[in-house]
Amino acid sequence: MKNPKKTKGQLIVLSGPSGVGKSTVISELLSERSDIYFSVSFTTRGPRVGEADGVNYFFVSREQFEGMIERNELLEYAEYVHNYYGTSLRLIQEKLEQGIDVLLDIEVQGAAKVRSRCPEAVLIFIVPPSFEELSRRLHGRATDQEEVIQGRLEKAREEYKEIPRYDYLVVNDKVSDAASEIIAILAAEDCRTRNRMHLVEGI
Numbered sequence: 001m002k003n004p005k006k007t008k009g010q011l012i013v014l015s016g017p018s019g020v021g022k023s024t025v026i027s028e029l030l031s032e033r034s035d036i037y038f039s040v041s042f043t044t045r046g047p048r049v050g051e052a053d054g055v056n057y058f059f060v061s062r063e064q065f066e067g068m069i070e071r072n073e074l075l076e077y078a079e080y081v082h083n084y085y086g087t088s089l090r091l092i093q094e095k096l097e098q099g100i101d102v103l104l105d106i107e108v109q110g111a112a113k114v115r116s117r118c119p120e121a122v123l124i125f126i127v128p129p130s131f132e133e134l135s136r137r138l139h140g141r142a143t144d145q146e147e148v149i150q151g152r153l154e155k156a157r158e159e160y161k162e163i164p165r166y167d168y169l170v171v172n173d174k175v176s177d178a179a180s181e182i183i184a185i186l187a188a189e190d191c192r193t194r195n196r197m198h199l200v201e202g203i
Contacts, residue, residue: 017156
């Protein structure tokens with residue numbers, strides 16, 4: 001079914017602990033909903049193997065990033081594990097005004113800033129089926145030292161405390177099911193009265 005023409009796009013924020021599988025869920029979601037614009041964040045961290053500039057992140061220097069902060073060019077930004085991450089305000093505004101839904105993959109600090117500046121944003125937190133499963137996934141990646149993994153698990157415990165601030169909680173047990181739940185959430189949000197009043201105005 002084709003959605004009625006939207007006058008403004010929906011801003012969607014996805015958060016979740018490291019190792020929960022956000023990137024995989026997002027890939028599945030975008031394969032199902034090609035009309036969503038995935039916002040590429042700016043970061044001062046170096047690219048990992050297989051990552052490309054402008055695809056996974058816009059990789060910039062710390063000096064460049066701090067210049068963007070001074071010029072108020074960011075919708076949100078945060079420092080995470082000694083690196084900056086942030087979202088371009090202008091690009092997001094352009095897409096939303098064109099009626100395009102925009103998806104952000106950001107951590108809890110950034111999500112709180114988006115909520116304060118964009119109260120109508122939809123905040124979704126992704127969790128694994130259990131905390132033990134999160135530990136298994138982090139160990140299974142075999143990319144980090146044990147000390148780093150324990151740090152990520154401790155960080156996850158802190159992030160879990162912010163879950164009540166989110167609108168929805170999605171469990172990533174099976175990727176396709178998690179993506180389907182998010183698609184259902186977005187369909188429900190599109191049907192909110194405030195998002196469809198333009199269809200009945202003037203009657």
